[in-house]
Amino acid sequence: MAQPANRPVFAPWTDPNEKPLIRFQNVTKRFGEFTAIDNITIDIYRREFFALLGPSGCGKTTLMRMLAGFETPTEGTILLDGQDIAPIPPNKRATNMMFQSYALFPHLTVWDNIAFGLRRSDMPKDQIPARVEEMLKLVRLEKFARRKPHQISGGQRQRVALARSLAKAPKLLLLDEPLGALDKKLRQDTQFELMDIQEKTGTTFVIVTHDQEEAMTVASRVAVMDHGRMIQVDTPDRIYETPNSVYVADFIGDVNIIAGTATPKGDDKVSIVWAEGQAPIAATAPGALTPGTPVHFAIRPEKVAIATQKPEDRANVIEGTVEDIAYLGNISTYKVALPGGQMIKAQVANDRRIARRNITWEDKVWLSFTDTAGVVLLN
Numbered sequence: 001m002a003q004p005a006n007r008p009v010f011a012p013w014t015d016p017n018e019k020p021l022i023r024f025q026n027v028t029k030r031f032g033e034f035t036a037i038d039n040i041t042i043d044i045y046r047r048e049f050f051a052l053l054g055p056s057g058c059g060k061t062t063l064m065r066m067l068a069g070f071e072t073p074t075e076g077t078i079l080l081d082g083q084d085i086a087p088i089p090p091n092k093r094a095t096n097m098m099f100q101s102y103a104l105f106p107h108l109t110v111w112d113n114i115a116f117g118l119r120r121s122d123m124p125k126d127q128i129p130a131r132v133e134e135m136l137k138l139v140r141l142e143k144f145a146r147r148k149p150h151q152i153s154g155g156q157r158q159r160v161a162l163a164r165s166l167a168k169a170p171k172l173l174l175l176d177e178p179l180g181a182l183d184k185k186l187r188q189d190t191q192f193e194l195m196d197i198q199e200k201t202g203t204t205f206v207i208v209t210h211d212q213e214e215a216m217t218v219a220s221r222v223a224v225m226d227h228g229r230m231i232q233v234d235t236p237d238r239i240y241e242t243p244n245s246v247y248v249a250d251f252i253g254d255v256n257i258i259a260g261t262a263t264p265k266g267d268d269k270v271s272i273v274w275a276e277g278q279a280p281i282a283a284t285a286p287g288a289l290t291p292g293t294p295v296h297f298a299i300r301p302e303k304v305a306i307a308t309q310k311p312e313d314r315a316n317v318i319e320g321t322v323e324d325i326a327y328l329g330n331i332s333t334y335k336v337a338l339p340g341g342q343m344i345k346a347q348v349a350n351d352r353r354i355a356r357r358n359i360t361w362e363d364k365v366w367l368s369f370t371d372t373a374g375v376v377l378l379n
Contacts (some may be wrong), residue, residue: 011235012045019082021171021204022067023047029062029228036062038228039076044238049198049205051215054225054251060208062228064174067206068097081171096170100177102161104149111136111145114164121168135163138197155186159193166201175207179214191217205325212252216240224248240300245379248296254333256304256344258297262289262376270376272297282315282371286378297354299374301347306334307366310361314368320344322363334359336367 012018020043029037037059052060065071069090076082078085085093100214104113114135118128136142139159144152149160158178165173178194179187184316195218198205209215215222216236223233224247232244243249246257260274260281270289272281274297283295289295312316320336323343327350346367359365 010047012048013043013221018045019080019081020044021048022206023077023079023117024063025077025079026068027063027073027078029059029066029071030074036228037066037073040228040230042223042230042233044110044204044206046204047202049195049207049218049220051219051222052206052208052225053210053212053215053222055210058225059228060225061176063150063225064097064206064208067172068095069093070175071095094171094172096165096168096172097174097176098161098178103155104157104160104164106149109146109148110141110152112161113149113160114167114262116206117164118167121292123168131167136169138166138200139163139193155190158190162194162197166197166203169201170203172204172206175205175370177209178207179209179211187214194218224251226251242274242375243298243377246296246298246377248339249296254301254345254347256299256301257346258299258342260295260297262293262295263291264289269371270295272376275338277339278318279316280323281359283374284372286376293378296377296379297374298377299369301333301345302331303369303373304344304346305347305368306336306348306359307368308363311368315371316369318344318367320365320367322359322361322365325359335367336365 022044023044024040027037027040028035040063052063054060062071066073069088071084105116108116110178111132115128115132118131123131136145139162141159141163144156149157179190191214205291207218210286219236221233222236222239223230224239225231226247232239239248239252242315243252249255250257258274258281260272262270262272262285264285265271268285270283270285272283272295274281284299305311318338320338322334323337324335327335330350332348332350334348335345336346339343344367
């Protein structure tokens with residue numbers, strides 16, 4: 001029996017021979033005295049789904065607006081396919097932008113909304129109907145072609161805006177908080193649709209979002225931004241599992257962060273003194289550390305086990321009292337108070353009926369985790 005072929009790993013950023021589609025070279029953008037983008041250098045590759053993630057005011061939208069041509073860099077260069085795009089006006093760039101509001105024409109049908117940009121392009125008029133039908137099929141809206149925007153749902157309007165943006169086959173599609181107006185369930189469904197459409201068309205997508213879950217779901221790589229700088233650019237799994245700073249660890253997902261001082265224990269292991277009366281935390285070091293180095297130990301709640309009996313075989317065991325329980329359907333999060341007042345969260349999958357769980361409020365419990373479960377951070 002033939003073995004199924006392994007799906008090729010998409011990682012052009014690891015190939016030194018791969019040329020980027022977009023290259024930011026030492027780009028800075030100032031508005032008066034305010035620096036919105038601070039000396040950014042980054043490559044984005046063909047067929048990437050690249051996410052700019054960060055809180056309001058971090059610079060992600062400014063970066064996108066420079067790609068679209070609505071802003072110009074104060075310093076540095078932006079290359080698209082090797083060409084400096086600064087002198088090229090927005091309507092002449094091989095880019096398109098899909099806005100959060102969708103910006104559909106209310107008086108035009110779905111079909112005419114998608115055709116609008118094509119009619120103003122140099123596409124021969126006899127080719128436009130076939131292209132519109134192709135886009136309707138791509139976003140599965142063939143049956144809604146003659147309806148107007150107010151006659152379809154929010155999710156369907158979002159797909160019309162996407163079809164219109166892709167109709168002119170841009171090299172680069174910019175998505176500004178594209179799913180912000182959708183409810184949670186529809187947003188999750190649409191994330192997978194976006195990924196599917198991006199893969200089918202092969203278009204490079206750059207998405208701006210403040211929603212961590214959205215960025216982690218759709219993107220091939222995520223750039224976590226803060227105050228105009230890119231703090232970490234990596235694949236979603238590495239951003240989550242191996243954050244390079246306290247900022248990234250704290251911004252992405254739920255995390256326990258414990259401050260302490262580390263002492264090397266050989267074989268990449270360290271011992272972290274963190275609270276009076278508590279045993280040191282055994283952890284894995286990021287590199288050579290000098291004794292007494294101030295560190296932060298970050299561990300995700302799902303990597304912390306919780307039990308009513310003291311475990312015998314874990315590298316780290318801490319006693320505490322259950323102060324709060326958040327029931328989220330598929331998981332429960334336990335907030336456990338330690339004798340010194342610190343809180344640690346543990347997360348458990350709800351693989352049994354809630355009535356059969358054996359841990360409740362005020363219970364004495366034992367938290368435990370391995371010496372490789374957390375990350376030691378120096379900043």
